[in-house]
Amino acid sequence: MRKDVITDAAIQLVAEQGMRGLTHRAVDRRAGLPEGSTSAYFRTRKALVEGFVERLADQERLDVAPDPDDVAGSIARTLDSWLVERNRTLARYAAMLEATHHPELKSILVHSPREQATALAKMLGHEDPERAGAHFTAFLEGLLFYRLVGGGSTVGPQPGTPESLRDLKSAVEKALRP
Amino acid sequence: MRKDVITDAAIQLVAEQGMRGLTHRAVDRRAGLPEGSTSAYFRTRKALVEGFVERLADQERLDVAPDPDDVAGSIARTLDSWLVERNRTLARYAAMLEATHHPELKSILVHSPREQATALAKMLGHEDPERAGAHFTAFLEGLLFYRLVGGGSTVGPQPGTPESLRDLKSAVEKALRP
């Protein structure tokens, strides 16, 4: 579908150049479409931003569901896949930051791993599941962010490798400890 | 100094409107300076971005030095102060994201809490201080990020209150545990 081609190009653009690079014409060029296409589908820039964030949210809805027999392992695998899909994850951070001054985006981005984390914490016998769940989520979020943008540059092992998985798993295990 | 007025205005702008809001003229207006001032001090946009990031780095160099007698408490206080200075911290996240496609910024932003965290982890008797330090840093980073931009909106207690300090401290303590 045309719209998806456009929003996918938008995601790449945002990952590579930041929100500033997201213009109608730049998306046209990036997607190899004739000038004016993006503008036809998303008349205003606000619409374009929302379209791109919706696409992001759609693409990530899949990934979420830990295996109860190997909680840490399955979470580590999900995190690692997000590191591998570097551009998508970078675009998501850009979108989250954008949501700070563009609240409509928040409802699109919810993605809410929070309830899930709370449930998980309850399951694992934390005394204050709400708080533990929030801390756990924060830790994962930080792990990702730190690997991807923080800490200078290539911190930690190369994503997608067994070593990366091992490292992530050990971190997740530590975070899951009551 | 004139330059500081300009870069401070730039920080506010970036926090409120994102990198996209950072234009020479917008900074002039925000700082109440005549049009052209920003352009005189920072001829290119790249220079403007670097100037604003340098200013950010300068302002945060102060805050870093945990009290050995109350490690968790002092770290919690630092984190809380960053939450209170919402705009500066938001601007820093924008800058970090920007550094992804603008590597010169990395050397300015280093801020490197990593060696510190490693040293801390060693001090507290972790078996793999390097890794523990990285995880610890990631956790703090995530805690901040999650509170400020993640998780929908106002997650957790209001920054600056004793309750916020207590919550942060408990989180930090948990993360410090070997």
Add this chain to the structure above:
DNA sequence: CTTCCTCCTCTACAGATGTAGAGGACTCTA
């Protein structure tokens, strides 16, 4: 075949943006 409708491409235009330089005001030095 004609008519209609949808999807797409192209062109237009006002306003914003990056960048440059001319020249004025002010300060310092002699």
Add this chain to the structure above:
DNA sequence: TAGAGTCCTCTACATCTGTAGAGGAGGAAG
């Protein structure tokens, strides 16, 4: 007081950006 140097303001201009609408290509419906 004259001259030199610095700091600032203003104006200019090519380019980019957001947004709008006119109109064509092609398929569907009659």
